Amino acid sequence: MDAIAISRTGLDVEWRRMEIIALNLANMNSGPAADGTSFQPLTLLSGPAGSFGAVLDGQQPPAGVRAYGVQPSGAGMRRVYEPGHPQADANGYVSYPNVSHASEMALMVKTARAYEANLVALAAAQQIYSSALQIGKQA
Amino acid sequence: MSALDPVAVLGLSDGPAQIMRLGLPALPTPATGHTSFESVLSAGLDRVNDKVAHADELVRQFALDDSVPVHQVTIALEEARLSIELATQVRTRLVETYRELMNMQL
Secondary structure: OOHHHHHHHHHHHHHHHHHHHHHHHHOOOOOOOOOOOOOOOEEEEEEOOOHHHHHHOOOOOOEEEEEEEEEEEOEEEEEEEEEOOOOOOOOOHHHHHHHHHHHHHHHHHHHHHHHHHHHHHHHHHHHHHHHHHOOOOOO | EEEEHHHHHHHOHHHHHHHHHHOOOOOOOOOOOOOOOHHHHHHHHHHHHHHHHHHHHHHHHHHHOOOOOOOHHHHHHHHHHHHHHHHHHHHHHHHHHHHHHOOOOO
C-alpha cells in the first residue's frame, strides 16, 4: 500500500467519525421513539488495519487505519422534568440522550484537523509522485 | 560498561540486524524470462484503463447518490490522472528513443 492509499484510509475513518458526531449532535434533544427505545450516544472505534506486530516484524506492509465499528459511548440518559410533555413518564420525566455537547464539539474540531492533516499528507505524496515523473524529462 | 548491560539483555545490541528487521518486506521479484516488453506495456496500459474506469464509476455513483465520500471520488480522479501522466511519459520516452535509433547514421 502506498502513501496515497494509506492517507485515503485515514480520510475514510475521519469522515465516518464526523458522521457519528453529527448523528450525536442531531439527536441531542431526541425523546424516546415510539417503541420506547431512546437514542444512545455513539462513538467510533478505529485502529490500525492489520496487526501492529506483524507490520513491525516486516511480515506485512503497513495498511493504514480502519474503523472497527460503532458502539454506544455508555453516557446513559439525561432525565428532565417536563410534566406537560407528551413523552413524559408517570413521574413527569422525559429521557433524553446524555450527549456531552462540549466533548462532541472538541472531538469535532479534532476530527476536522485530523482530516486536514491526512489531506496534507496526501497532497505531499501526490506531489512527490508528480515530481518523480519529471526525472530525466527532456527540456 | 556494566551500565549498558540491560540493553544487551533486550537483544538490541546487534544494531543493524534489528534495524533491518523493521524494514518493509522485500518487493516481490517480477517473474523473469517470459515477459516480453509488449506484455509489460499492455499490462501497464490495462492498469491505467482500470484506474480511469474506477474513477469514472465513482463519479457516476457520486452523481447519483452523494453518500459516497467526496474524497474517494477526488482521490480516484487524481490517481487516474497520475497514471495517465505516467503512461504518457513512458510513451514519450519510447518515441524519443525510437526516433533516435531511426536517425542513427550508419
